[in-house]
Amino acid sequence: MNPPDVTATQEAATKLREQIAAQFGRSLHIRTLDTGSCAVCEQEIRLLSAPHYDLHRLGFFFTPAPRHADLLLVTGPMVRAFEVAARKTYQAMPGPKVVVATGACALGGVYQQDPFVYGQVSDVLPVDVWIPGCPPSPLALLHGLSVAVGRLAAKVQDLTFIAEPGGGA
Amino acid sequence: MPLWFARGLRRGVVTTRYPARPDVSAASLPTPPAFRPGALTRDLAGRLIVTCPSQALRMRGEGQAGGGTLVFDAGACTACGRCAEVAPEAVTASGEFELAATTRGALVKEIPLAGETR
Numbered sequence: 223m224n225p226p227d228v229t230a231t232q233e234a235a236t237k238l239r240e241q242i243a244a245q246f247g248r249s250l251h252i253r254t255l256d257t258g259s260c261a262v263c264e265q266e267i268r269l270l271s272a273p274h275y276d277l278h279r280l281g282f283f284f285t286p287a288p289r290h291a292d293l294l295l296v297t298g299p300m301v302r303a304f305e306v307a308a309r310k311t312y313q314a315m316p317g318p319k320v321v322v323a324t325g326a327c328a329l330g331g332v333y334q335q336d337p338f339v340y341g342q343v344s345d346v347l348p349v350d351v352w353i354p355g356c357p358p359s360p361l362a363l364l365h366g367l368s369v370a371v372g373r374l375a376a377k378v379q380d381l382t383f384i385a386e387p388g389g390g391a
Numbered sequence: 392m393p394l395w396f397a398r399g400l401r402r403g404v405v406t407t408r409y410p411a412r413p414d415v416s417a418a419s420l421p422t423p424p425a426f427r428p429g430a431l432t433r434d435l436a437g438r439l440i441v442t443c444p445s446q447a448l449r450m451r452g453e454g455q456a457g458g459g460t461l462v463f464d465a466g467a468c469t470a471c472g473r474c475a476e477v478a479p480e481a482v483t484a485s486g487e488f489e490l491a492a493t494t495r496g497a498l499v500k501e502i503p504l505a506g507e508t509r
Contacts (some may be wrong), residue, residue: 331467356469
């Protein structure tokens with residue numbers, strides 16, 4: 223599941239995030255790409271523009287065209303019929319660009335054995351940030367977007383998912 | 392001054408301060424499980440693997456007598472809570488929702504089993 227050259231990929235991702243933070247400052251445009259999701263991820267993404275979450279206060283904006291986008295927010299398990307469109311969308315984006323896989327199906331969780339899908343976004347597009355969840359809540363999406371632009375550090379690598387015997391996570 | 396504007400000033404702002412400050416609704420979110428290794432036997436782990444609808448759980452070192460671990464992929468987990476229903480003594484909600492990762496491998500965790508050395 224891991225790419226073969228993890229350190230090089232990680233270094234490139236770090237460099238890209240620094241570049242993104244320097245070039246875009248506090249304004250980043252997001253293009254969403256649905257590769258066969260059940261639309262609940264889209265519902266949560268749409269909630270980001272609702273008054274309670276209001277992602278515009280953080281300098282994130284949605285754009286309808288990939289040519290104006292800095293960040294590709296990909297949902298769904300990557301249906302095989304969608305591969306060409308996904309590649310074209312990625313190629314149409316100006317660099318530097320970030321790809322964020324969103325939701326359990328995009329990360330390879332739900333449709334692993336389905337012959338009609340790749341099963342994970344990283345089979346087709348170079349993913350930089352992974353946001354788990356089914357669906358990821360708007361708060362999780364905000365955290366993921368902040369990680370993607372380097373404003374917050376990812377912390378999941380330090381979690382063990384082992385609960386203490388006395389209770390508590 | 393319009394009435395809605397005065398009311399808004401009096402009641403304050405409804406927009407969350409997240410990520411600068413924690414959000415009150417975060418506590419009620421469904422979250423991936425956390426495991427209690429002391430209560431997690433090999434049989435129980437097998438039942439959890441069968442229960443999981445999104446293949447987020449698998450066994451590592453199954454053929455060996457000892458040293459088996461349960462592998463939990465937080466990226467594949469849908470936080471449905473079925474594992475916690477099957478084994479409430481060994482599985483609880485982790486309460487973690489800030490799970491964005493910059494490598495896919497950071498989401499894959501190894502859970503030791505009860506009575507087995509790693």
